[in-house]
Amino acid sequence: xxxxxxxxxxxxxxxxxxxxxxxxxxxxxxxxxxxxxxxxxxxxxxxxxxxxxxxxxxxxxxxxxxxxxxxxxxxxxxxxxxxxxxxxxxxxxxxxxxxxxxxxxxxxxxxxxxxxxxxxxxxxxxxxxxxxxxxxxxxxxxxxxxxxxxxxxxxxxxxxxxxxxxxxxxxxxxxxxxxxxxxxxxxxxxxxxxxxxxxxxxxxxxxxxxxxxxxxxxxxxxxxxxxxxxxxxxxxxxxxxxxxxxxxxxxxxxxxxxxxxxxxxxxxxxxxxxxxxxxxxxxxxxxxxxxxxxxxxxxxxxxxxxxxxxxxxxxxxxxxxxxxxxxxxxxxxxxxxxxxxxxxxxxxxxxxxxxxxxxxxxxxxxxxxxxxxxxxxxxxxxxxxxxxxxxxxxxxxxxxxxxxxxxxxxxxxxxxxxxxxxxxxxxxxxxxxxxxxxxxxxxxxxxxxxxxxxxxxxxxxxxxxxxxxxxxx
RNA sequence: GACCCUAUCGUCCAGCGGUUAGGACACCGCCCUUUCACGGCGGUAACACGGGUUCGAAUCCCGUUAGGGUCACCA
Numbered sequence: 001x002x003x004x005x006x007x008x009x010x011x012x013x014x015x016x017x018x019x020x021x022x023x024x025x026x027x028x029x030x031x032x033x034x035x036x037x038x039x040x041x042x043x044x045x046x047x048x049x050x051x052x053x054x055x056x057x058x059x060x061x062x063x064x065x066x067x068x069x070x071x072x073x074x075x076x077x078x079x080x081x082x083x084x085x086x087x088x089x090x091x092x093x094x095x096x097x098x099x100x101x102x103x104x105x106x107x108x109x110x111x112x113x114x115x116x117x118x119x120x121x122x123x124x125x126x127x128x129x130x131x132x133x134x135x136x137x138x139x140x141x142x143x144x145x146x147x148x149x150x151x152x153x154x155x156x157x158x159x160x161x162x163x164x165x166x167x168x169x170x171x172x173x174x175x176x177x178x179x180x181x182x183x184x185x186x187x188x189x190x191x192x193x194x195x196x197x198x199x200x201x202x203x204x205x206x207x208x209x210x211x212x213x214x215x216x217x218x219x220x221x222x223x224x225x226x227x228x229x230x231x232x233x234x235x236x237x238x239x240x241x242x243x244x245x246x247x248x249x250x251x252x253x254x255x256x257x258x259x260x261x262x263x264x265x266x267x268x269x270x271x272x273x274x275x276x277x278x279x280x281x282x283x284x285x286x287x288x289x290x291x292x293x294x295x296x297x298x299x300x301x302x303x304x305x306x307x308x309x310x311x312x313x314x315x316x317x318x319x320x321x322x323x324x325x326x327x328x329x330x331x332x333x334x335x336x337x338x339x340x341x342x343x344x345x346x347x348x349x350x351x352x353x354x355x356x357x358x359x360x361x362x363x364x365x366x367x368x369x370x371x372x373x374x375x376x377x378x379x380x381x382x383x384x385x386x387x388x389x390x391x392x393x394x395x396x397x398x399x400x401x402x403x404x405x406x407x408x409x410x411x412x413x414x415x416x417x418x419x420x421x422x423x424x425x426x427x428x429x430x431x432x433x434x435x436x437x438x439x440x441x442x443x444x445x446x447x448x449x450x451x452x453x454x455x456x457x458x459x460x461x462x463x464x465x466x467x468x469x470x471x472x473x
Numbered sequence: 474g475a476c477c478c479u480a481u482c483g484u485c486c487a488g489c490g491g492u493u494a495g496g497a498c499a500c501c502g503c504c505c506u507u508u509c510a511c512g513g514c515g516g517u518a519a520c521a522c523g524g525g526u527u528c529g530a531a532u533c534c535c536g537u538u539a540g541g542g543u544c545a546c547c548a
Contacts (some may be wrong), residue, residue: 210543431507
């Protein structure tokens with residue numbers, strides 16, 4: 001950390017200056033003359049890793065913050081991995097997170113094609129250029145790029161200035177750019193594409209930091225101005241190990257399947273390695289876009305914390321509009337065979353909104369609203385309904401409420417308390433049996449609100465059903 | 474092994490030479506309460522270690538240790 005401080009102040013702009021105020025600084029991460037162009041360049045492996053998603057997110061935030069262009073490039077040189085399904089996973093994941101791209105395989109754009117598998121002629125041309133200039137040599141059929149044996153300095157927007165010494169050939173052997181079968185090596189096509197696509201800023205995982213000087217050498221040999229680099233820290237497992245496909249929280253698909261609102265996952269990812277520097281955590285994405293800055297990105301690898309992600313999910317749900325909540329809930333209701341267009345849907349959903357962490361919970365929480373044939377929880381029946389007098393309370397309450405007007409939570413509460421006071425007994429002696437009578441459960445929404453949403457007819461009918469079911473027994 | 478990055482509560486962040494080291498998650502109490510929650514209040518808990526520099530260091534420098542990354546005819 002000590003070192004970082006100095007480097008940062010030396011090479012990144014001071015935090016108190018905004019871009020607008022200090023556009024001329026030589027070390028400004030953004031040259032005003034060239035609009036920002038960033039890219040996310042995943043390889044279609046069949047799943048989208050959280051680390052990759054966050055890299056995409058940071059690129060997207062940077063582009064949107066600077067009014068730049070976000071390019072999606074598919075690095076599918078490995079034919080094995082190149083399937084339509086694998087590509088779809090990337091599209092789905094990015095779209096789910098709300099990360100829209102301006103140029104890409106499907107979106108098109110002036111610098112396409114955007115899949116490496118379709119850019120053969122371009123690579124061929126650059127290859128020729130390198131070979132003609134004497135930077136390449138044949139090594140058993142493969143082509144190697146001859147490094148300049150000197151110190152290469154990487155001036156990273158996040159990491160500061162780092163020197164890599166290429167003097168020792170043993171330690172830094174010349175890299176292969178093309179295999180004997182004619183296929184290309186990542187470093188080469190990556191650099192060629194960044195040149196061709198006019199990429200101004202490369203924001204990628206820290207695992208590429210050590211590759212950067214090699215890329216810089218390629219840029220120099222090709223006579224191209226390199227982009228600015230910003231290497232973001234990796235996301236680790238809670239135990240500090242590298243996160244891989246099977247680890248919990250690793251796959252974006254997992255969040256979709258487990259019922260996280262996409263904006264919640266995105267919010268959590270924003271906070272992993274970046275901070276607004278005040279204590280805000282729950283932030284609309286527009287606010288993050290407005291404040292995002294590479295200078296505020298951390299250097300430390302972040303341990304993934306699903307509990308925090310869950311909290312953000314619950315908070316996000318709690319604070320979202322009823323329209324958005326309904327929209328997110330509907331697929332899960334449908335999946336459970338519940339109606340998605342009931343007139344009282346919003347009212348029903350609102351009853352448990354503040355308790356939901358995952359959208360997957362919703363259907364079960366509200367299922368009893370949609371059928372008069374709901375089951376009774378045996379434990380609840382045993383504990384509460386079998387108690388002496390419990391059924392009498394239900395009967396009394398039913399009679400007292402039969403003529404109640406209007407049928408709303410406040411009036412119901414007043415009436416229930418009045419009836420209890422007349423007995424006299426605690427309101428709880430009515431509340432618990434009544435809850436089970438109308439829902440079959442000991443746990444659920446606030447009783448009065450639940451009764452209101454259910455409506456008088458159904459409440460009284462459910463009281464009757466309960467009495468009929470357990471009185472005789 | 475070589476090279477590179479990193480090091481503040483268990484976790485995520487704040488801290489930019491002088492702070493009772495702050496916030497959030499998690500955890501533990503208490504309050505609210507008809508259940509489950511939400512919410513409110515409070516608590517436990519950290520500067521990895523050792524040397525410097527300085528009147529003064531979590532903050533600057535060096536080293537050690539630990540973690541991570543890269544050293545491919547993977548991406």
